[in-house]
Amino acid sequence: MPVAVETHDLRKAFGSTQALNGVDLEVPRATVLGLLGPNGAGKTTAVRILTTLLQPDGGTALIDGINVVEDPRAVRQRIGLTGQYAAVDERLTGSENLQHIGRLFRLGSTEARLRADELLAQFDLTEAADRVVKGYSGGMRRRLDIAMSLISRPSVLFLDEPTTGLDPRSRLGMWDLIEGLVRDGTTTVLTTQYLDEAERLADQIAVIDQGVVIARGTAAELKAQIGGARLTVTGASPADLDAMATALGSLPMVIGATEMDPITRSVTVTVTSAEGVVPAVVRTLDSAGVEIADVDVAGPTLDDVFLQLTGRSTADPDDADGVAAAPAKRKGRK
Amino acid sequence: MTATTETMEPAAAAPLPTGVLWIWRDSWTEATRHLRAVPRNPELLVFATIQPVMFVLLFVYVFGGAIATPGYSNYEQYLIPGIVAQTVVFGSAFTGVGLADDLSKGMIDRLRSLPMYQPAVLIGRTLSDLARNVVAFVVMMIVAFLVGFRVEGSWLAALGATALLLGFSYAFSWIQALIGLSVSSVEAANSAGFIWMFPLTFVSSAFVPTASMPSWLAAIANANPFTKLTNAARALFNGQDPGSDVWQAVAWAVGITVVFAFLAARKFARSASR
Structure with a gap:
């Protein structure tokens, strides 16, 4: 590509x-x-x-x-x-702002107006087209x-x-x-x-x-870099629990132990990646003759990823804006 | 290249233009961006002309009787060229404030990312401010005629004085452009743009003859380029021989424009939003 x-x-x-x-x-x-x-x-x-x-x-x-x-x-x-x-430019209308840039790209005035109208429609601004941007x-x-x-x-x-x-x-x-x-x-x-x-x-x-x-x-x-997702499959019948655990344990992406919960009729395993898990689970359990009530895959969030990679959370701007990083931002925009 | 990728190509494939026509077109496009806004904010223009009109009235009627101007029919004949010179030069401050505003809003970043002739941003701005100054000039001259000012020389000389005054204001726009691109906010551009123009215009022959000043101050005032401008305009409006003042004023205007246009364009190429 x-x-x-x-x-x-x-x-x-x-x-x-x-x-x-x-x-x-x-x-x-x-x-x-x-x-x-x-x-x-x-x-x-x-x-x-x-x-x-x-x-x-x-x-x-x-x-x-x-x-x-x-x-x-x-x-x-x-x-x-x-x-x-x-x-x-706050002093101009939306349409004038667009036409202005169009002319600087050397469109003719008709061409610039047509292109402006097209974009105003695409961006849901047609009604505001002739209003000054200040408002x-x-x-x-x-x-x-x-x-x-x-x-x-x-x-x-x-x-x-x-x-x-x-x-x-x-x-x-x-x-x-x-x-x-x-x-x-x-x-x-x-x-x-x-x-x-x-x-x-x-x-x-x-x-x-x-x-x-x-x-x-x-x-x-x-x-996936920071460990896999958690897969929880809920069966339709409690009798299927053992068969379900065995079938899931045979999947290539499953790592670690299998946890069974008879009360919720569910089996939880750790998988290397959330990608492609659900169809594989459905196929496997279907061929094993197990009826599924629910499949849930919970991955770690990107917040977890960031914390793992940098030792800092993105959610805390004071921390992320560390002493060394702050001047880069200020000067970087000069 | 297949037809599909061809339609993917940006409208951009046309050859990039060069030359004077391109420079002029982009500069004029930018100038219209500012001129379009003038009628929408008429109060800006009104207030920009009220102050100089007030100055004319205050100076003529408050100081007029106390300031001796030998060689002139009356104080109006002496004062008006000076006060008009001050007004059009002060008007240049719009350039710096406007550029600082564009800069703080990220507009300069956007323009710098376009394939346009980059200095057109500055040329367009200074030209639109010149147009605004022409309006201020016309309003002031009307008031001047109402308070008794007369063209005592030829109208051709008066036209020359007008060109000189507006030329100076245009030159000063380039100083203001450099200031506007150098300071960190619109407010700073406003202060930094005005503050030095007060001593520049008052320590000159604009309001009183320099002979009335202490000798050290008179020496500074006589060397002030603004004194050259005032003296040249005053002589041309009053039908007197301007001597070398006209050429010195022209030289200053051209020199300032060339030097500061270069510095401002260089600053612009390095500038970015803040």
Whole structure:
């Protein structure tokens, strides 16, 4: 599969703070990479380098094979950036904001207007199109902001913490919207501090901490790294309990002992990965003639993963914003 | 390349334009972004002109009787060119404040990630502020004529004075652009943009003849480029021989524009949101 975004040994220091300390990334076309990490981990610095806003100290960064340092204009032609702040002009209407960016991409005025209308409809902003952005809600601004990044139908879309500061409802709406873009084939690099966001939206996750990728893989793979999921199967009849335990014990992904609970008619085992477990269980028990009432797979959360990898929880921002990491954030955005 | 991948290609495949037309188009697009907003916030323009109008009235009627301006028919003839010069130069502060605002809202980041001619962001901003200054200039001249100011030289000379004044305000916009890109907030841009312009415009020949100042201060005032501008505009409006003042003022305006446009463009290329 062609690679849309590629970095190799990317480095950037701000003073004595190493914001990026040799980052390798690879994003296949039409997939989503989630850059996950606490404040100051280096996520935004990576995005700023990839979007030509910042020069790296070392390493290479390519968008569609084009080097961001050697040919920034050609790169800018192919990307869309939605930064941490909704970068909209409050004095203009939603439609004018979109047309403005369209003209800077050298669309003719009719073309720019048509494209603006199209995006306004897609982002549910048609009714607000001719209203000045100053009166928009946070969620509307964010939608307009992302729409502005899509004017040129970019090959790669960068979303830097797209749901930070949104209320829970707008956040869910934003997730649906991003999923829609991804279905349409937009390669996306997404930074987030939220594990549930990365899990829901990203095909691949790279966990960044203090300027290095400390883990990568799918959400399921990351979870598997810290031990497997817990599988609980509830049988329809108590008489089947022994047969159920035997059948489950024979599955290749099951590790460790089998626990039986006659009261709930359930058997609990540990499996190496939650992936593909349920169909295997159903097939196995079906051929063993055991009727199933319920199957439940509970994996560890990405929070557990992060805690395991860094020794810190993401839920505690004070802790995550460690002494060494804090200046990187501040300077990284200068 | 198959047809499917072709449709996947961004609209971007068109060759990247270069040259003057491209620079002008992007600059004008950016200028319209700001100009469009002016009629929506008319109070901004109203308040921006009320202060200078008040200055004209206060100076003419409060100080007018006390300040001796030998060689001029009355104080109005002396004062108006100076106060207009101060107003258009003060008007340049909009540039810095506006850029600081764009910067703090992440707009500069967005623009820097576009394949546009990057300095067009600055050119568009300074041009739109020049347009705003033209409006302020016209309002002030109307008030000036109402309080008794007259063009005593040729209208051509008066037109030259106008061009000089607006040219200076444009040059100062580039100083303000550098300030706006260098400070950390809109409030700081506002303070840092205005504070130095008070001594610059008051320690000059704008309001009183420099001969009335203590000799050390008069020496500073006489060397002040703002004095050159005021003297040149005053001579042109009053039908006097400006001597070398016009050329010195032009040289200052061009010099400031060139140096600060370079510095601001360099700063812009390195700037990012905060």
